[in-house]
Amino acid sequence: MLATYLKAWKKDMEDRSMRGESELDISIGELKRRLEEILARPKVTRRDAEQAVEAAQAIADLMRAEERALRLVADGEGAAHSAGPVQRRSLAGLTLHAAAEHVLRKYGWPMHVKELALTILSEGWTSPRARETTIPRLALQLASRLPRYPERFRRTAPNTFSLTEWGDNPPRTQRPKPLIGIFASDGTHAARDIDQELETIFEDERNQWRSY
Structure with missing residues (x-):
């Protein structure tokens, strides 16, 4: 708290205000300079002391x-540097x-398209063309x-x-923990048939899927 300087500075402010000086924009350095002026005044009365x-x-x-502010700024810059780019919280709108x-x-x-589909949906992505997008359907679309x-x-x-830019060296040196376990069907596709259908998509270049 810096309230202790107010009493000592009040009279000085009033004197300067009477002379028309602006006190609205004062730096910490200026505050210290003025306080040092008060400190250097002759101690004639008890009030002066x-x-x-x-x-x-x-x-x-x-x-x-000042020391606390500088420490907080330095700590904040260090945390921002170590955290790297801010991660997007939602995929909505992409x-x-x-x-x-x-x-x-x-x-x-x-990542396998089934993992991609599940993760994309869990992070807030929604289809602009379909009311409800299932994981199997989205996996097929990704494929x-x-x-x-x-x-x-x-x-x-x-x-x-x-990502193409990774080449044969992805950023991680070990595979992250699996994002999905057993892949369950929503009823429109049997889980065991998903991979076979995906392979058909790759092999048949004429197969055109509507974008979701």
């Missing part, structure tokens, strides 16, 4: 505040391939969509994609 004590305490308070790119970049490892962007996505295994 009291003001000198208050001014000395105020200067100490200001110095502690195109499907942009959402897939975001997820791959976030996890730093090639069809991502090969259209070879400059962004690279197929590394059946129905598995990484």
Whole structure:
């Protein structure tokens, strides 16, 4: 708290205000300078001595505040540097391939389209054209969509994609913990048939899927 300097400084402010001086924009350095002026005044009366004590305490308070502020700023800059780029909280509003790119970049490892689909939906992505998007349907869409962007996505295994810029060296050196367990069907596709249908998509370049 810097309240201790107010009493010592009040009279000085009033005197300067009477002379028409602005006190609305005063730096910490200027505050310390003025407090030091109060501290240097002749101690003729008891009030002069009291003001000198208050001014000395105020200067100490200001110095502690400066040190605390500098430490907080340094700590904040260090935390921001170590945290890296701020992660997007939601994929809402992104195109499907942009959402897939975001997820791959976030996890730093090639992902099967079923994992991609589940993660994309769990992070807030919604289809602009369909009221309800299921994981199997979205997996099929990813299998069809991502090969259209070879400059962004690279197929590394059946129905598995990484970012092209990674080459053979993804950012992570170990595979992250699996994001999904047993892949369950929503009823429109049997789980055991999903991979077979995905492979059909890759093999049949004439198969055109409606974008979701």
